[in-house]
Amino acid sequence: MSKFVYLFKEANQSMRNLLGGKGANLGEMTSLGLPIPQGFTVSTEACTRYYEDGKKINKDIEKQIFEALAETEKIVNKKFGDNSNPFLVSVRSGARASMPGMMDTILNLGLNDEAVVGLAKQTDNERFAYDSYRRFITMFSDVVMEINKSNFEKIFDAKKEAKGIELDTDLTAEDLKDIVEAFKVKYKELKGQPFPQDPKEQLILAVEAVFRSWDNPRAQYYRRMNNIPYEWGTAVNVQSMVFGNMGDTSGTGVAFTRNPSNGEKALYGEYLFNAQGEDVVAGIRTPKPISELEKDNPAIYKQFLEISSKLENHYRDMQDLEFTIERGELFILQTRNGKRTAQAALKIAIDMVEEGLLTEKEAILKVEPSQLDTLLHPQFDPEALAKAEVISTGLNASPGAATGKVAFTAERATEMAANGDQVILVREETSPEDIEGMAVAQGVLTARGGMTSHAAVVARGMGTCCVAGAHEVRVNEEELFFTVNGKKYKEGDYISLDGTTGKIYGEKVKTIEATVSGDFAKLMSWADKHRALKVRTNADNKRDASQAYEFGAEGIGLCRTEHMFFEGTRIKAVREMIVAKTVEEREKALAKLLPMQRQDFIELYEAMQGHPVTIRYLDPPLHEFLPTDKEDIIDLAKDLGITFDELNATINELHETNPMLGHRGVRLSITYPEIAVMQTRAVIEAAIEVNKKGLNVVPEIMIPLVGELKELKYIKERVVKTADEIIKAAGVELKYSVGTMIEIPRACLTAEEIAKEAEFFSFGTNDLTQMGFGFSRDDAGKFLADYYKKNIFNEDPFAHVDQRGIGRLMQMAVEDGRKSRPDIKLGICGEHGGDPRSVEFCHNIGLTYVSCSPFRVPIARLAAAQANI
Numbered sequence: 001m002s003k004f005v006y007l008f009k010e011a012n013q014s015m016r017n018l019l020g021g022k023g024a025n026l027g028e029m030t031s032l033g034l035p036i037p038q039g040f041t042v043s044t045e046a047c048t049r050y051y052e053d054g055k056k057i058n059k060d061i062e063k064q065i066f067e068a069l070a071e072t073e074k075i076v077n078k079k080f081g082d083n084s085n086p087f088l089v090s091v092r093s094g095a096r097a098s099m100p101g102m103m104d105t106i107l108n109l110g111l112n113d114e115a116v117v118g119l120a121k122q123t124d125n126e127r128f129a130y131d132s133y134r135r136f137i138t139m140f141s142d143v144v145m146e147i148n149k150s151n152f153e154k155i156f157d158a159k160k161e162a163k164g165i166e167l168d169t170d171l172t173a174e175d176l177k178d179i180v181e182a183f184k185v186k187y188k189e190l191k192g193q194p195f196p197q198d199p200k201e202q203l204i205l206a207v208e209a210v211f212r213s214w215d216n217p218r219a220q221y222y223r224r225m226n227n228i229p230y231e232w233g234t235a236v237n238v239q240s241m242v243f244g245n246m247g248d249t250s251g252t253g254v255a256f257t258r259n260p261s262n263g264e265k266a267l268y269g270e271y272l273f274n275a276q277g278e279d280v281v282a283g284i285r286t287p288k289p290i291s292e293l294e295k296d297n298p299a300i301y302k303q304f305l306e307i308s309s310k311l312e313n314h315y316r317d318m319q320d321l322e323f324t325i326e327r328g329e330l331f332i333l334q335t336r337n338g339k340r341t342a343q344a345a346l347k348i349a350i351d352m353v354e355e356g357l358l359t360e361k362e363a364i365l366k367v368e369p370s371q372l373d374t375l376l377h378p379q380f381d382p383e384a385l386a387k388a389e390v391i392s393t394g395l396n397a398s399p400g401a402a403t404g405k406v407a408f409t410a411e412r413a414t415e416m417a418a419n420g421d422q423v424i425l426v427r428e429e430t431s432p433e434d435i436e437g438m439a440v441a442q443g444v445l446t447a448r449g450g451m452t453s454h455a456a457v458v459a460r461g462m463g464t465c466c467v468a469g470a471h472e473v474r475v476n477e478e479e480l481f482f483t484v485n486g487k488k489y490k491e492g493d494y495i496s497l498d499g500t501t502g503k504i505y506g507e508k509v510k511t512i513e514a515t516v517s518g519d520f521a522k523l524m525s526w527a528d529k530h531r532a533l534k535v536r537t538n539a540d541n542k543r544d545a546s547q548a549y550e551f552g553a554e555g556i557g558l559c560r561t562e563h564m565f566f567e568g569t570r571i572k573a574v575r576e577m578i579v580a581k582t583v584e585e586r587e588k589a590l591a592k593l594l595p596m597q598r599q600d601f602i603e604l605y606e607a608m609q610g611h612p613v614t615i616r617y618l619d620p621p622l623h624e625f626l627p628t629d630k631e632d633i634i635d636l637a638k639d640l641g642i643t644f645d646e647l648n649a650t651i652n653e654l655h656e657t658n659p660m661l662g663h664r665g666v667r668l669s670i671t672y673p674e675i676a677v678m679q680t681r682a683v684i685e686a687a688i689e690v691n692k693k694g695l696n697v698v699p700e701i702m703i704p705l706v707g708e709l710k711e712l713k714y715i716k717e718r719v720v721k722t723a724d725e726i727i728k729a730a731g732v733e734l735k736y737s738v739g740t741m742i743e744i745p746r747a748c749l750t751a752e753e754i755a756k757e758a759e760f761f762s763f764g765t766n767d768l769t770q771m772g773f774g775f776s777r778d779d780a781g782k783f784l785a786d787y788y789k790k791n792i793f794n795e796d797p798f799a800h801v802d803q804r805g806i807g808r809l810m811q812m813a814v815e816d817g818r819k820s821r822p823d824i825k826l827g828i829c830g831e832h833g834g835d836p837r838s839v840e841f842c843h844n845i846g847l848t849y850v851s852c853s854p855f856r857v858p859i860a861r862l863a864a865a866q867a868n869i
């Protein structure tokens with residue numbers, strides 16, 4: 001029988017995959033000799049088994065759980081189910097990757113009608129005992145029995161109101177007894193059965209519920225956003241309870257060893273006296289900053305400081321700690337590498353190198369590449385910001401500049417964002433159900449809660465701007481408005497948030513482009529030192545190319561020439577070319593395009609300062625350039641000097657049932673080689689011209705959609721002939737290369753042949769994924785949603801290279817291509833080129849470069865370095 005359950009004292013840091021992060025770290029901290037309430041972990045493999053067995057815990061695992069419980073009883077010297085000296089436990093979720101608040105946890109398990117009396121006697125604290133029981137009933141009912149918490153919250157709040165008190169802590173023992181009675185009545189009313197009294201039954205039901213919570217909708221969503229595979233499962237930690245709700249010498253809190261918002265080196269956190277668990281995070285009472293603990297209890301503060309620096313040094317990373325003080329005694333309940341903003345991540349990584357805690361290479365690995373995204377996004381224009389009116393201020397919980405329309409629910413935020421609006425989600429406080437709304441929002445504003453409230457933690461994790469705990473903001477979630485200092489804002493009104501200062505503006509504020517400087521520039525320079533892959537950009541105009549160059553692009557990996565065809569007056573010449581009936585007519589139209597196209601290339605070469613530029617020849621089906629509306633067709637016919645019927649006939653002729661698999665890419669050049677000839681002229685003449693000014697451009701001509709060697713050969717001959725004639729006539733030396741985009745599965749299968757003609761390959765993984773899976777890129781989103789829900793796919797193959805299938809094709813093309821051309825240049829220019837995991841894959845299969853959109857260039861640079869370390 002394999003082992004599914006491990007005592008904390010049997011566990012350590014390296015067992016993360018098996019025991020989850022929380023379990024592995026509780027084990028590690030136990031062996032470091034820290035004050036950890038003891039317990040055991042039910043492994044992630046048990047979770048997988050639970051699902052395999054049809055959502056049941058099998059007898060073996062159950063037996064191991066009770067054995068571990070018996071061992072724990074010995075350690076803590078209490079007995080589970082002993083009513084005079086009750087042993088209470090928490091049942092806590094904990095996956096391999098941290099998923100804060102996404103799954104469920106139950107506290108005070110083991111209580112029942114008798115044990116609560118015993119607990120009151122034994123601790124001489126009736127108030128505490130009933131406070132624990134009411135919490136347990138609420139959590140157990142919510143998590144295990146799926147009874148909405150609000151059923152109990154209503155009873156609880158009604159009691160507070162009847163007593164005319166604001167704070168939970170002002171409820172007396174008698175009040176709490178009444179509440180517990182009312183809770184039990186409610187429970188029975190909803191479930192038809194009394195609240196479960198057998199602690200062993202409670203325990204198994206709770207373990208099962210935590211396993212179930214691995215697959216709740218918010219966990220599913222979080223997994224997908226963070227690429228956490230369904231197969232991993234969650235572990236369950238069963239831990240002896242320590243109590244922060246035993247009165248004023250008890251309390252609970254959370255702390256970061258450094259500031260998670262800006263990275264400053266100082267203990268940072270919050271705590272609440274006479275409270276338990278989630279009270280701090282839930283924003284029910286406003287917690288005190290951790291610095292006040294120094295005054296309240298200097299000895300504990302000192303001990304906590306020592307532990308936190310010990311843990312930071314041990315893990316060599318900023319830690320996020322959870323602790324509880326029980327009657328003046330400190331316990332650590334959790335440590336993990338803390339989530340942090342991009343700014344903080346950079347500062348902490350760089351500081352730790354300066355402190356000698358990390359090497360440069362290790363520091364590079366500490367920054368999540370995709371996080372850099374937030375630094376590349378627009379900031380407020382300082383001038384516009386100075387003029388804007390501050391309507392209130394909250395906590396600067398997560399930096400960034402956000403402008404958008406107010407939405408009051410996650411659903412509305414999602415709908416509005418789907419309509420193309422920028423949204424700011426405004427909530428009294430957020431809860432895990434809001435995660436999807438937070439993800440689509442530019443920023444999040446909450447009226448309650450501190451720096452470690454749900455909103456703050458999740459927003460920082462997502463890189464979303466957040467202003468939390470803005471107490472002057474009064475949110476009316478029912479009627480969908482908020483007021484602040486007498487002013488009213490409704491759904492759809494514009495506001496702006498400055499997550500760096502916590503300021504709230506009652507209007508739209510102008511934003512400006514970001515730059516790479518300071519810590520960001522420093523880390524990027526380290527990354528450049530340690531990477532092998534080159535990073536290029538996909539750009540087809542001067543602006544994007546210059547932006548990318550500033551972000552560190554080392555060339556253009558994909559210039560989509562058709563984008564240039566839509567601009568200004570060009571579309572007319574393009575349309576003339578399309579409706580041309582003879583080669584001569586077509587050439588006449590093409591001659592009009594030539595100077596414009598040449599000028600485009602001159603600008604791109606100049607923006608790239610002589611770095612390589614890959615130019616892809618015309619790719620889309622021609623009908624994309626023609627109008628579809630009757631009115632527009634009439635106008636165009638007039639413009640072109642032909643009749644409506646003539647033009648309409650041409651349009652009908654070009655109609656294709658499946659244009660993505662139609663007359664496009666190299667196929668166009670086969671039919672109309674004169675298009676490729678014109679593009680060659682433009683590419684070569686532009687290069688000759690800029691090289692006269694001292695640049696040394698080596699253009700790379702890329703033929704799209706090749707699936708057969710002869711296709712490429714046919715067109716390459718014409719390209720080379722044209723280019724060589726121009727070069728000869730100009731009397732200059734100019735190197736250029738002709739290659740192909742690899743995006744048709746057959747091209748991968750015949751790569752050895754194709755490489756005889758192709759001087760480079762660039763993987764067009766958008767089309768390769770589309771054609772490899774047979775999924776239409778434009779429509780797959782609709783049914784992929786079902787694939788995620790049913791755990792058939794974990795992630796979107798259009799966002800991350802499918803390494804097992806599409807990746808195999810790529811690898812085959814790399815290996816076979818090198819057989820006939822050992823020095824073949826290999827790149828990727830699909831969207832995947834800016835996805836960190838795909839970049840790592842490209843590094844591993846030995847590509848020369850990745851090419852991505854300008855804003856992802858720094859991300860790819862960092863990902864490339866991480867892949868090489």
Ligand code: ADP
Pocket residue numbers: 037089090091092093099100101102103104105107239240241242243244252276277278322323324333334
């Ligand atoms: P999450 O993963 O959502 O943070 P946790 O399992 O960490 O959930 O539990 C949430 C909180 O419950 C903890 O931060 C801690 O305050 C409290 N808690 C959990 N286990 C115990 C325990 N054994 N004793 C006291 N408090 C506990």
Ligand code: MG
Pocket residue numbers: 322334
């Ligand atoms: Mg926790």
Ligand code: MG
Pocket residue numbers: 704705743764766767
């Ligand atoms: Mg393509």
